[in-house]
Amino acid sequence: MNVVSEPNPLPPRRLLLVTGLAGAGKSTALAVLEDLGWEVIDNFPVRLLKRLVAMPDEARAPLAIGFDSRTRGFVPAEIIALVKDLAAREDIALTFVFLDCSGSELERRYNETRRRHPMADGRPVMEGIAAERELLEPLRRWAEIMIDTSAMTSNDLQGHVRQLFAPEADKAAMTLTLSSFGFARGMPPLADLVFDMRFLDNPHWVPELRELTGQDAPVGEHIEKDPAFGDAFARIRDLLLMLLPRYAAQGKPYVHVAFGCTGGRHRSVYTAEAMAAGLRAAGFSPTVRHRNLGSRAADEIERDRR
Template sequence: MSEPAALPPHPDKRQLLLVTGMAGAGKSTALAVLEDIGWETIDNFPVRMLKRLVTMPDEARGPLAIGFDSRTRGFVPGDIIALMKDLAGRPDIALTFLFLDCAGGELERRFNETRRRHPMAAGRPVLEGIAAERELLEPLRRWAEVMIDTTALTSNDLQGRIRELFAPESREAALTLTLSSFGFARGMPPLADLVFDMRFLDNPHWVPELRKQTGQDAPVGEHIERDPAFADAFARIRDLLLLLLPRYAAQGKPYVHVAFGCTGGRHRSVFTAERMAEALRAAGFSPTVRHRNLGSRAADAIERERR
């Protein structure tokens, strides 16, 4: 039993992940992360209906994760292993069995801390219930090909490990990235994670033939690129994003919004956002670009500002 670097892709098969383990070891956390990264998840599904579920016609055929434990109806380890062997032999299913384990002392601490009742400790100490469950689950633990011991893992650690194993081949593909432009004259974007102020660049607004154009027009872009500060600043911002974005993804942050601002939100910020989107796409990301003030009429405050 081992922890692979990542779940191997099976483009011609439906990915089926079975998740079980000791109560309190992190099954709910694992299933929540799997749902976040695109898996369809079902918890405590009746085992006797599992074969019917995974073999019924399904146009989507997306990856499916099913959680079960000692509380699940029909939970008989021998019967479950026989069913798993049957499913593993099907040519249209790529089956993986994940077992979440944890030391008894840590499980006892977690149950005492949360004041939850252990499912097999009715009328007896928690440690006795944990021991009984471990004995019951031992055949499944031996049969599972992937095991994660969560004894020393925080919730965030477990989330990161699940993402490493079962996220899409490109971890960045699971990150929803938005690049936006805006005008400071009309207020800051309220939900941006990173904001870059591009007002240090020469303003095309004060070039009469460029004023009515936008950062999406080539003459405006050429004007901005002629500013001696643009190339170096752009490269530094790009490199910073390439450093940070994979780390956001690794920490399980599903959405990142990067905003570029200028005075009116029509020239410098628009051009920079568009150019940055091109650079990040070349690096394997898939950003969405939004321009908050592209269609806005120049404000009096902008008319008075000479930059």
């Protein structure tokens, strides 16, 4: 007697719900997800979600739905009940993401862009932020993944979303980033390794070098003349050459190595560029970013922080 085997059931469809405070970075996160191959719908009426996921989809592309307090039918208690029903289904693998941000940072962003907060309604921006935070608190508590973007740049958030949701095939190759920054303007929030280069002689105090940067040859020559540079650089390079293959073996998809100095324009910039060249010679393909390279040379920043 021949036994006809039943076809293997389709894997559950990935469904990602993305919400959070207005201005916290939802649009940025959804744009990254779209680049990663997700089917993205923003400001989707939540009450139609069951109908949407019931529609046949042969491609079964992962689906990301964005919504917030501006979306029609936005009632947190009803959304949580709906999500619980969807999470119980075997044909759906659901993840709920909440994007949070401090009130002071959101206020700064709204003042900088001169946009109106959706819940301010003629009131000060901070009052609108507080009202929205209170409304969204049940969703924040219930979310599986909470991303606080208070100290993140747009690039930081993009990298974090990629690290969380990129397909496994894309995570196989490690992405290496070397960056420079100025301690006077804050630490990079997502660096895996940070090296402080302020022990080197500061080109800022050489008048003819002050307006130049670590990408200019005279600055590099000045830094390399420091007796501490050669040995320190070689030790950091050897440490990275030992650590990076181990990170890759552990499946770490993104590694960010940051070099800091006071203003982020001279010592850190030169070291990052030189280290990138050294790692390329060893077979790596780092991307180099300079966070504060465009910042002006300012005596009030450098003073007493040599």
